[in-house]
Amino acid sequence: MKFTPIFLSFLALSFSLNGISQNKNSNVKPNIVFIYLDDLGYGDLSCYGTTSIKTPNIDALANGGVRFTNGYATSATCTPSRYGLLTGVYPWRNKDAKILPGSAPLLIGKDQQTIPKMLKEKGYQTAVVGKWHLGLGTGIVDWNKQLDAGPNDVGFDYSYIMAATQDRVPTIYIDNGKVVNLDSKDPISVNYDKNFPGQPTGKENPELLTMKWHHGHNGSIVNGIPRIGFVSGGASANWSDVDLADHFLAKAQTYVKIHKAEPFFLYYALNQPHVPRTPNPRFVGRSGMGPRGDAILEADYCVGEIVKTLKDEGVLDNTLIMFSSDNGPVLNDGYYDDALEKLGNHKPNGPLRGGKYSLLEAGTRVPFFTYWKGTITPQVSDALVCQVDLMESIAKLVVMDVKKTDSQDLLNVFLGKSNKGRKNLIIEANTKTAFRQGDWLMIPPYPGDPILAEVNIEVGNSKDFQLYNLKKDIGQKQNLAKSQQKLLSAMVKDFEKIRGNDYKNVEKIELK
Structure with a gap:
């Protein structure tokens, strides 16, 4: 077959344009999504070997990416781990990086380096949806005004959060530093030392409870659940506990839909299976292990739905997903909810010893995997990795120099191209x-x-x-x-x- 000069010129031009197109696509910045669970144990997922509960949506990600057997949070409790995750700094270096009350000031310095700050410099839109628990405000928090410090001050363009935890007051949603649905005629007051006059508590008014407290959680009652701390006012702003997961999921999905045309970083911080465990009624009883097991199934559903949204919006193939938990498991963490009585043969810590609050392995060794469809080859890795390493590794991914911290560049490990992880790690x-x-x-x-x-x-x-x-x-x-x-x-x-x-x-x- 003979090719005319005109055809050959056209063919050459086509290859040239195709090369330009490929080069352009190769430089497209990937979306980055952190999916972070709360108190999820090494043995709580079927992809990590349990047969007593099925988590198919989470398994699909874990088995389609790099599933780490030596993946660690920095700490065995929540606030320190979240601090290390976002800053790349060991939390023991900050004397205030301990479990914070709901009224604590912002823990991360406004001038401190964070992952969202770094990504903003590279043109990313950044968001946090879900649990925060890293402090708000610069002093005594006035919940009735625009908060003067929070996620938006440490790199997040958009934040839709709970202040601390579901078991702490105030039990409210905060949208970019402002309490949602607050009635100015019913202002919020919060105190972690003493109760407000006339306000019922779990300790003094057990007849008002729908969930019985075991230790510590005997302060103000909201929705029949006694909490840590005391609150007055703000009734119209209180969340519905059983709708918490759906509410945050919808916000995360909406964020993806709005920002799908530009590179985005989404820190999606679920509350499950932290106490109080209040799964939506459609999940109640499904696990056979009581509210804790049901909450894990609810979390699996949420993970499936956010991945479905990424796929439906056409961005899944260009999204790096990282999944982990802030610390290991605990059964009775303040409420009587049958977590122990209905446990059966399930072992939340798998083969590990210890749990939340512990220096033993189950305190900080947690489920940890990365997923990037079409980019990461499915595999299991024994490499030693830590959440603190995400700072340096993501900096490498987006080609950016950052100030040296405790974080290490393990990008090739996270992408499944190397099995050489950390040589050492300090846990707390x-x-x-x-x-x-x-x-x-x-x-x-x-x-x-x-x-x-x-x-x-x-x-x-x-x-x-x-x-x-x-x-x-x-x-x-x-x-x-x-x-x-x-x-x-x-x-x-x-x-x-x-x-x-x-x-x-x-x-x-x-x-x-």
């Missing part, structure tokens, strides 16, 4: 710290009871050093500190090079 639980290095975990001696009685969780306290080979002993059954003295000594030195030698100055464990 209520100001106490431990050291993971290679396959080994070292926990220094700490005072206090080995079991936190209120929640019946081993927290890792011991008068002796603890040393575990996690590759051979994932359940931490054998303390090798005495038989591996040389290794222990070396690890303590490496730990102190990073942590300093004041790590024994710890505070009392906070439950909440």
Whole structure:
């Protein structure tokens, strides 16, 4: 077959234009979505081996991406983990990075480097939808005015949040720093030290409760549920607990639909399965494990729906999704809700020891995976990774230099192109710290009871050093500190090079 000069010229032009098109597409900035659950354990998902509950929507992402077996939150409680996630800084470096009351001031400095700030500089739209729990305001919060500090001051263009947690007052939605549906004739007042005159509490008015408190949660009653702290006013602004998940899901979906034509970063922070567990009636009873199991199924539904929205809006193929939990599991965390009684054979911490509040593995080793359709090859990775590494890794993804923090560039690990993760990691639980290095975990001696009685969780306290080979002993059954003295000594030195030698100055464990 002979080709005319005109045809050959046309063919050459076509290849040239196609190359331009491909190059242009290769430079399209990917959308980035963080899906962050609350108190979800290593053994709570079917993709991590449980057979007692099915989470098909979450599994589809985990099995279609890189599922990490050594993925960590920085901390065994919520506020510190969220701080580390967004800033790339170990939370123990900030003395205020502890579980915050609902009225605490903004924890992240307005001049501090954050992931959303970084992405804004690269032309991204940024949003947080769901649980915040990193403080609001610069002093005493006036809930009846525009808040003077919050997510919008640390890099988020759009924020639609709850102030702290579902079990804390105030129980309100906050839209870009302003309380939603607030009646000016019924102003909100919040106090975490004393009650307001005439306001019923869980401790004094048990006859008004639809959910019985176990410990700590005996303050103001909202929707029949006793909370932490005291509140007066703001009745019209109170959320409906059973509609909380649907409400935040709708806001996240709307955000995607509005911003699908431009690169966006969405931090979608679900509340499940944190207490109080109040799944929508359509999920009640579906798990057979009571409200905690039902809340996990509700979360799985939400994940499926946000992924469906990404697909329907035509942006799923250009979206990097990262999924994890802020800390490990807890059953009875303040309310009687049959979490323990209906547990059956389910093991929320899987093969791990400990749980929320604990330096043992189940406190910080959590479900963690990345998904990017068509870009990430499905695989399971044993690489050591931490949520604190998202700062440096995303900076590499969007080609940006950032100030050096505790974060490490593990982009190739997150994209499944490498299995070389961190060499070491410091984890934290209520100001106490431990050291993971290679396959080994070292926990220094700490005072206090080995079991936190209120929640019946081993927290890792011991008068002796603890040393575990996690590759051979994932359940931490054998303390090798005495038989591996040389290794222990070396690890303590490496730990102190990073942590300093004041790590024994710890505070009392906070439950909440």
